[in-house]
Amino acid sequence: MADGNRAVLFDSPGTMKVETLDFPKLQMPNGRKAPHGVILRIVATNICGSDLHIFRGSFPVPQNLVMGHEMTGEVIEVGPDVEFLKEGDLVSVPFNVACGRCRNCKAQRTDVCETANPDVASAAYGFNLGGFDGGQAEYLFVPYADFQLLRFPDRDQAMEKILDLAVLSDILPTAFHGLMEAGAKPGSTVYIAGAGPVGRCGAAAARLLGASCIIVGDYDQDRLDLVRNNGCETIDLSLDVPLGDQIEAILGEPAVDCAVDYVGSEAHGVGAASNEHRPAGAINSVLDATRAGGATGVVGVYGPDPLAPTQAEREGVFPLDFGKAWIKSPRIAAGMAPIQSYNRELMMAILWDRMPYLGAMLNTRVISLDEAPAAYQAFSDGSASKFIIDPHGMISR
Ligand SMILES: NC(=O)c1ccc[n+]([C@@H]2O[C@H](COP(=O)([O-])OP(=O)(O)OC[C@H]3O[C@@H](n4cnc5c(N)ncnc54)[C@H](O)[C@@H]3O)[C@@H](O)[C@H]2O)c1
Numbered sequence: 001m002a003d004g005n006r007a008v009l010f011d012s013p014g015t016m017k018v019e020t021l022d023f024p025k026l027q028m029p030n031g032r033k034a035p036h037g038v039i040l041r042i043v044a045t046n047i048c049g050s051d052l053h054i055f056r057g058s059f060p061v062p063q064n065l066v067m068g069h070e071m072t073g074e075v076i077e078v079g080p081d082v083e084f085l086k087e088g089d090l091v092s093v094p095f096n097v098a099c100g101r102c103r104n105c106k107a108q109r110t111d112v113c114e115t116a117n118p119d120v121a122s123a124a125y126g127f128n129l130g131g132f133d134g135g136q137a138e139y140l141f142v143p144y145a146d147f148q149l150l151r152f153p154d155r156d157q158a159m160e161k162i163l164d165l166a167v168l169s170d171i172l173p174t175a176f177h178g179l180m181e182a183g184a185k186p187g188s189t190v191y192i193a194g195a196g197p198v199g200r201c202g203a204a205a206a207r208l209l210g211a212s213c214i215i216v217g218d219y220d221q222d223r224l225d226l227v228r229n230n231g232c233e234t235i236d237l238s239l240d241v242p243l244g245d246q247i248e249a250i251l252g253e254p255a256v257d258c259a260v261d262y263v264g265s266e267a268h269g270v271g272a273a274s275n276e277h278r279p280a281g282a283i284n285s286v287l288d289a290t291r292a293g294g295a296t297g298v299v300g301v302y303g304p305d306p307l308a309p310t311q312a313e314r315e316g317v318f319p320l321d322f323g324k325a326w327i328k329s330p331r332i333a334a335g336m337a338p339i340q341s342y343n344r345e346l347m348m349a350i351l352w353d354r355m356p357y358l359g360a361m362l363n364t365r366v367i368s369l370d371e372a373p374a375a376y377q378a379f380s381d382g383s384a385s386k387f388i389i390d391p392h393g394m395i396s397r
């Protein structure tokens, strides 16, 4: 067993640091023993746009919170009540912490587990949601391991595809969930708001689903290039042209069957307002882009945001363009994604080479733990890479 656990910690808005903590125990945040848990040696742990909310100060957390919720690892210690996992297994960790025993978990709604977090029905690693340490670290404790972890069938095969498999812990299933909520199916026309890593996974998942015209909107040309070079249409939102007109110029009609918000409340406005923080900008754009009778998914994060421009938005009340959307009989679904509902099938799609374009769309970049604080800054500044931390140097660069 290792002596300590080097990890990425939140210091203050704009600053992350790497420090050595104690090696994790099979123990819940409230101190209760967790014989149902395992300890993982982390193989890959990604930086996510959700971590940027913490980095920028829009999701306040205590100082020294251990960051990270997108982990892939090797089982190195197994609790006495774990029945199906063994040392040496390579596993993907869904970012939701879920007990497997409550009403919601039994219904596969692991996004809203009722017990893992005593404060609210939703728990995750590396947030202030249940007190579970994050996994941007060398080692991680995972509770309810038999229920939660997705084991890769073959270790060597998994290591060959590890950069693609690493996004099964969050952004690929999350992106897929948004499309499911929006009713996407073969032949659907799709608008994707946001070309960050989650939006790019949405574009890749739309291709996997057999969507027809996949349109991605953002301001960032490097990010848009990654999807345009891989089978998608793009919209430059910094142009002063209404979104419907831009969609019509591509599709021949001004609205799509399915639209998904992969942005959240850090959204900007369109055209002349593209440098302005408009917290409801993306959600209103997907309502606008959806045809009458279509459907909309919202996976971008919304909550009280201390950095928002108005008092109402700082309290989490956003100005929805609902009166304009209502007549179209909109369907809107929102919230965290239940990763376990999709991760096994998406793993099989990766293992059987059904998403050969995923790596190119994501533009993954492998870094060390010590490089993580600088990578947070680069990602926040708009880097077109998806950063994957490799704490033990197990991934060939
Ligand atoms: N629901 C979930 O379970 C879940 C899981 C993972 C991530 N998320 C959320 O998904 C969102 C995206 O994550 P990411 O890693 O891709 O973040 P990111 O910050 O890298 O990307 C967001 C992109 O949206 C663009 N953008 C800003 N305003 C826009 C607008 N009005 N229209 C279109 N694009 C706009 C930005 O230029 C940026 O490229 C975040 O809010 C993140 O927290 C949710």
Ligand SMILES: [Zn+2]
Pocket: 048, 049, 050, 051, 069, 070, 095, 170, 171
């Ligand atoms: Zn994430």
Ligand SMILES: [Zn+2]
Pocket: 098, 099, 100, 101, 102, 103, 104, 105, 106, 112, 113, 114, 115, 116
């Ligand atoms: Zn539960």
